Amino acid sequence: MKRYLYVISDLHLGGEAPTPDHAGFQICPSNARRRLGRFIHSLRHAHKDGITELVINGDFVDFLAEKPFQSFTATPALAITKLQQIMHSTDDGAQGDERVFPALRAFVQQGHALTLMLGNHDIELSLPEVRDTLVAYLTDGQPARLTFLYDGEALRRGLVLIEHGNRYDAWNVVNHGGVACVSLSAVAFANVGV
Numbered sequence: 001m002k003r004y005l006y007v008i009s010d011l012h013l014g015g016e017a018p019t020p021d022h023a024g025f026q027i028c029p030s031n032a033r034r035r036l037g038r039f040i041h042s043l044r045h046a047h048k049d050g051i052t053e054l055v056i057n058g059d060f061v062d063f064l065a066e067k068p069f070q071s072f073t074a075t076p077a078l079a080i081t082k083l084q085q086i087m088h089s090t091d092d093g094a095q096g097d098e099r100v101f102p103a104l105r106a107f108v109q110q111g112h113a114l115t116l117m118l119g120n121h122d123i124e125l126s127l128p129e130v131r132d133t134l135v136a137y138l139t140d141g142q143p144a145r146l147t148f149l150y151d152g153e154a155l156r157r158g159l160v161l162i163e164h165g166n167r168y169d170a171w172n173v174v175n176h177g178g179v180a181c182v183s184l185s186a187v188a189f190a191n192v193g194v
Contacts, residue, residue, distance in 0.1 A: 002050030005157050006043060009057035009164070011036065012121060013100065014086035015065030025065035033090055033100055040103035044110050051145075052112045055155060058119025058164030061086045065121075076129035083130055087137070101137065108138045113145035117155060119164040126150040 011028055018024035028036075043052055063073055066082040073079040091099040108114050116125070116134075124130050131148055139146060149155055155162040 002047070003157075004047045004050055004052045005055065005160065006053070007055045007057055007160075007162055008036075010059045010119065011056065012059050012062040012065070013090045014062045014082075015089075016067075017089075025062075027062060027065070030093070034094055034098040037091075037094060037098040037100045037103045040100065040107055041097045044103075044107050044112065053115060053145075053157070054107065054112065055115045055117065055157075055162055057117050057155075057162050059121040060116055060119075061125070062121045063124045073124050074127075076127050079124040079127055079130045080133050082124070083133060105138050105140070108144045108146055109140065109142065111145065113147070114138070115147040115149065115155060117149045117162065117164055118152075123150075 013028055013033065015025035015027060016022075017026050017030070040054070043054060046052060061083065063079065063082050063086075064071070066085055068078075073082060087101050091101055094100075097103070104114065118125055125134065125148070131150065135146060135148075138144065
C-alpha cells in the first residue's frame with residue numbers, strides 16, 4: 001500500500017489578534033489559518049490508493065502566546081483552558097472547510113494518519129491531561145492513527161528524518177526529562193490533596 005507523507009511545522013496557532021492599539025501575539029493570521037483548514041480538508045481526498053500521513057512538526061499551537069503568559073504552564077487545568085482558547089480562536093469566524101480543528105478531526109476520523117511532534121512553544125501537550133483533551137477531540141474516543149511524539153524524539157519515515165529545530169538551538173532546547181518530572185509532580189500533589 002502506498003504512503004503519502006506531508007510535513008508542516010511551526011503553525012503557532014493561538015495568541016491575541018492585533019488591534020489598532022496593540023501588536024497582539026498572533027503569529028498565524030486568519031488568512032493563513034483559513035488556507036490551512038482548506039489544505040487539511042484537501043488531504044482527506046487527495047489519495048485514494050494509500051494512506052495519507054500528516055506530520056505537524058512542532059509548535060502546532062502556541063501556549064506562550066496565551067494569557068496568562070508563562071514560559072511553561074505546568075498546571076494541567078490552566079494548560080487545558082489555554083488549549084481550548086486556542087482551538088476556539090483559531091476557528092472563530094471561519095467557514096466550514098476553513099476550520100482547522102474540525103478539518104484535523106475529519107482527517108483522523110476518516111482513517112488517515114496524524115503525527116504531532118512537540119516543539120518549544122507547545123510543550124504543554126506533553127502533559128497527559130492536556131494531550132488527552134486534544135486526543136479526545138480529534139478521535140471522539142474512537143481508534144485512530146494518531147501519534148504524539150512528546151519527548152524530543154525524532155521521527156523517521158523511510159529515508160526522511162523529521163526533527164523540530166529547537167533541539168539545536170541552545171536558547172530553546174526543551175528539557176523533556178524536567179517536563180516529565182513536572183507532570184509527575186502535579187499528579188503526585190493531586191493524589192495527596194496538596
